[in-house]
Amino acid sequence: DIQMTQSPSSLSASVGDRVTFTCRASQGISNYLAWFQQKPGQVPKLLIYATSTLQSGVPSRFSGSGSGTDFTLTISSLQPEDVATYYCQKYDSAPHTFGPGTKVDIK
Amino acid sequence: EVQLVQSGAEVKKPGESLKISCKGSGYRFSSHWIGWVRQVPGKGLEWMGNIYPGDSDTRYSPSFQGQVTISADKSISTAYLQWSSLKASDSAMYYCARLGRDAYNDPVGLDDWGQGTQVTVSP
Numbered sequence: 001d002i003q004m005t006q007s008p009s010s011l012s013a014s015v016g017d018r019v020t021f022t023c024r025a026s027q028g029i030s031n032y033l034a035w036f037q038q039k040p041g042q043v044p045k046l047l048i049y050a051t052s053t054l055q056s057g058v059p060s061r062f063s064g065s066g067s068g069t070d071f072t073l074t075i076s077s078l079q080p081e082d083v084a085t086y087y088c089q090k091y092d093s094a095p096h097t098f099g100p101g102t103k104v105d106i107k
Numbered sequence: 108e109v110q111l112v113q114s115g116a117e118v119k120k121p122g123e124s125l126k127i128s129c130k131g132s133g134y135r136f137s138s139h140w141i142g143w144v145r146q147v148p149g150k151g152l153e154w155m156g157n158i159y160p161g162d163s164d165t166r167y168s169p170s171f172q173g174q175v176t177i178s179a180d181k182s183i184s185t186a187y188l189q190w191s192s193l194k195a196s197d198s199a200m201y202y203c204a205r206l207g208r209d210a211y212n213d214p215v216g217l218d219d220w221g222q223g224t225q226v227t228v229s230p
Contacts (some may be wrong), residue, residue: 001169012186034216036152043202043223044144049215089151091206091216094166096142098152 002027004088006099012107017078021102023088026107032092035064035073039084047086048073048077080106109133111141111203111221119193126189127224129203134138136183136184137161140206142217143188145176147199158186193228200225 003026013019023033035048046055048064051071061076075082083106088099114128116164142157156167160179167177179186186203200223207218 095168
């Protein structure tokens with residue numbers, strides 16, 4: 001089965017910073033790659049699907065890119081409300097594995 | 108409005124059985140895969156498996172195959188996750204979520220989630 005990894009496991013940045021983190025698949029996957037945001041004590045929320053399509057209602061400071069084995073999520077200007085853990089997930093063929101997550105907080 | 112409403116928190120003893128539920132509304136339940144996701148306290152999200160309620164086609168993660176059973180009753184728009192013999196290590200939050208589709212019928216990932224069911228297994 002394809003394994004998903006994410007880096008870094010955590011990061012701390014200042015408000016307004018551009019933040020990028022990575023999701024890597026152990027083998028090439030289709031563009032069926034999603035990103036989720038989970039704030040402490042809350043249900044995960046879909047941010048981006050199909051690698052780069054923003055889910056309705058998600059702020060435009062979030063963007064996704066990538067192909068093959070390497071994918072990225074970028075927050076163009078980090079806001080206090082973006083403190084959360086971010087997970088990637090492949091959802092083409094089963095198993096729909098999640099990455100281990102990147103925890104983001106404010107410096 | 109799409110809604111997934113899960114059954115309430117459970118406290119069980121090791122060896123007991125359990126079945127938790129996830130009731131969908133606001134969309135055609137039989138036409139969308141429903142996934143189950145585990146989250147152990149302080150840990151990440153783990154995909155357990157999913158089911159297509161229309162024909163009960165079910166897929167499992169290798170990590171959960173044989174450990175749980177996923178089922179659905181499309182007549183009442185409800186999916187289930189069940190254990191025949193719980194272990195302490197099954198203590199976690201369990202989420203159901205819908206695999207949505209876009210206007211072109213392409214999957215968009217887990218776009219709507221239930222509120223979660225906390226399962227605690229303790230002697």
